Amino acid sequence: MKDDSFNEEALTGLLTRLHSGKEEAGNLYKDWHTRLVAHFVWKGVATPEDCADEVLHRVGEKISEGVEIQNLGSYIYGIARNVKREYYKKDIFDPLEKNDGIRPELTLKPADIGEVDERLACLTRCLGGLSARDREMLLAYYADEKNIEPRKQLALSLKISVNTLHLRVHRLRQRLGKCINQCLNQRETN
């Protein structure tokens, strides 16, 4: 078992390193978490959030030990690579490269009416669980997915940068993804 020296102090140290303001630190923490989850998903890791938590946990530990970090992004990436290697060795996760993560029962081309309807029904239900503000932002984002200009206008109207808009939408999609999956599984068993 590895030693758990992670405590609130380490986590607070990480947050302070990110920003002196609580709200800004929180937002940056969420941004890093989002980026890590995306990274582990793209690497085919089965539980990307666990790995993301582990990476931030370790970074917090190092900061609380007094390690000086010049480039936080590079440091976090280095830790992410270590975490990924460790989990591949333990065979807990099924990386795409090993072809162990393939689940043939997942639909390849859900092109028939029933599947699209079910997805949309679940999406509608899950959208209902978001706040009106988040829901409208998401729907406005997808109102014209092929053009950049409407999204720039949307970011302007929300008084945020386009990057921040992309990240917020990405986080909402992560939440929706889990919700839709759960909903579809429930419909399957009913």
Next chain:
Amino acid sequence: MDNETSQRDLITAYLLGELSEEKSDKIEERYFTDEDFFTEVLQVEEALILAYQEGTLPPAKSRKFETRYLRNPALHERWLVHASLHDLARQYRQPEKPIGSSTLAKPSIQTTGSPQVDSSLTAVKDNRLRRRRQDQAQSRPGLWIAAIAPLLIIALIPTILLFRTQNQRAQEQRQTADEKEKLNQTINDKQNEIATLQAEIDRNRMLQTGSATVATVILGGTRSSSGNPDQGNALQISSDTLLIKVRLILPLEPEDASTTYKILIATGGKTVLERSQLRPQKTSEGPGISYTFLPEGLAPGEYKITVKRMTPTAGDIDINSGVFYLK
């Protein structure tokens, strides 16, 4: 091929797992150190999924996409939500789309069946119409204004001269009033600045002490902090807490080193968060497991925590539980 297209192609190849390890590492290091590049990768992924949905991906790339995105659970989830949002946006946007199109197999709907979502879709549509009208109004050439403007100016010259002297007097009076107002504004600004700095000091103090940033719910052991809902003493956590950490102190070291645990967070009988494959770690009080999560999106109310031991033969066995109240 220009640089932008070449970069997009490289990112697409990365997402489809077609790059060497060395090239993948370079892309990964870049999106960890450059936020703009990370959002570009997200956008390329979105375009890739859209291309697949519309059937415009070349066959080889389409097969590769299916192998990665539709057969891997985590990537499948990403495809699922992108595809669903595209389908909803398309249905709502194009009411005349014919039956039999690649992703739309029946006439579009103008309602989704959910009043909240319909209301949001209408709000989005109204905002877009309003912005379009505003743009049109601002860009109207107004040739008729350009034609009569010189005549209006000539007619108004005597009137302008007459009011000039009166205006000068009024201006002098206004200047004194303006100066007074500016002084008051400066005082207000300074007071606001002081208040902001004080808030910053308070925040930093909070951050240093760790309070109101991280809340820990401890189950089991001598420091159990989760309450008993029957006794009305559930642990109260403020909803502006950044992170909530659940810790369980295990009574004994698990016999099997490969034993894993699962933590579920539920409200109203419905599981809202779940984390499995948790492994025990050493703590000062003995072996323990922990799970840290963002309470983002959780509504105020009572939450039940259940900890289970995952066994290959007997399924998941409940070993501890607790509650907290998010206020």
